[in-house]
Amino acid sequence: MAGKRPTGSTAGREHRRHTQRVATPTGTLRPVGTVHNAIRPRDPAVLNRLAGEVALRTFTPEQIQSWRCEIHEQTLLTSRSIDGPNFTRVSRADVERMVRMYDDRFFDGKILPTASAEGLRFALSSRMTSTAGKLVTQYPEGSHDGIRQFQLVLSSTLLFQTFEDVSRGVKVAGCPCRDRIDAMQRVAEHEFVHLVEMLIWNDGNCSEARFQSIASRYFGHTDYQHNLITQRERAAVKFKICVGDTVQFYHDGHRMTGRVNRITRRATVLVPNPVGERFSDGERYVRYYVPLEHLRKG
Numbered sequence: 232m233a234g235k236r237p238t239g240s241t242a243g244r245e246h247r248r249h250t251q252r253v254a255t256p257t258g259t260l261r262p263v264g265t266v267h268n269a270i271r272p273r274d275p276a277v278l279n280r281l282a283g284e285v286a287l288r289t290f291t292p293e294q295i296q297s298w299r300c301e302i303h304e305q306t307l308l309t310s311r312s313i314d315g316p317n318f319t320r321v322s323r324a325d326v327e328r329m330v331r332m333y334d335d336r337f338f339d340g341k342i343l344p345t346a347s348a349e350g351l352r353f354a355l356s357s358r359m360t361s362t363a364g365k366l367v368t369q370y371p372e373g374s375h376d377g378i379r380q381f382q383l384v385l386s387s388t389l390l391f392q393t394f395e396d397v398s399r400g401v402k403v404a405g406c407p408c409r410d411r412i413d414a415m416q417r418v419a420e421h422e423f424v425h426l427v428e429m430l431i432w433n434d435g436n437c438s439e440a441r442f443q444s445i446a447s448r449y450f451g452h453t454d455y456q457h458n459l460i461t462q463r464e465r466a467a468v469k470f471k472i473c474v475g476d477t478v479q480f481y482h483d484g485h486r487m488t489g490r491v492n493r494i495t496r497r498a499t500v501l502v503p504n505p506v507g508e509r510f511s512d513g514e515r516y517v518r519y520y521v522p523l524e525h526l527r528k529g
């Protein structure tokens with residue numbers, strides 16, 4: 232938002248519980264232990280120190296897992312919108328709280344106050360339908376060297392698409408997710424790495440080595456596609472295949488025809504067969520797990 236003064240916090244009224252922050256006399260929430268005006272916007276000394284830390288730190292898979300579980304638990308406990316692991320409501324405050332919990336644990340709470348010194352907002356978008364998250368950097372002073380305004384946005388639409396069918400596995404950033412909160416955490420982790428890169432180096436790209444090194448050392452990510460789209464979306468976009476489609480494929484040299492029942496990394500195709508398993512429609516089918524690229528719409 233050009234021309235808008237950085238406020239240091241976009242929190243405020245939506246937060247009732249703020250376990251790790253205190254209210255200043257103006258009512259603005261600040262991280263405990265930081266004197267907010269001690270951080271000058273885009274201070275090279277501060278950013279260089281952060282660069283040194285971020286370039287080196289590595290967390291063990293056990294540590295990553297343990298903090299992720301804590302964040303998962305805390306999200307369930309403290310959110311006013313999220314009503315379960317596969318929530319049907321989520322708010323901007325949830326995005327901010329989640330990212331803050333990551334900052335506190337993985338970055339000693341240093342990233343958000345430093346970014347906030349320039350300008351940092353969180354948002355949730357229902358109109359983003361092809362990417363699960365994005366990090367927008369604006370230069371309100373019109374200069375690449377000037378103050379930046381960061382906005383970290385997650386797509387509620389894509390989050391709600393994950394675990395619509397609870398039985399199917401979902402992987403985000405190469406990591407298996409148990410539920411919708413887990414998927415939201417993976418997307419938040421990816422976007423947080425974008426924020427870290429933009430804040431410190433003023434550029435960044437998830438298809439390049441530095442991003443991938445950070446995402447791997449901090450969060451164990453193994454997949455860095457910026458478009459963290461769901462498998463269902465991927466299938467629909469790339470292979471033009473959706474659940475319910477009639478498809479054909481070859482199995483042991485035979486051409487089979489069936490219907491797509493679910494899509495993960497492969498499609499589950501149900502082929503009518505009198506000796507197959509009985510399904511809820513009363514018919515019997517045999518399940519085939521077929522790579523998406525081997526299916527043809529029939």
Ligand SMILES: [Zn+2]
Nearest residue numbers: 437456457458
């Ligand atoms: Zn990305």
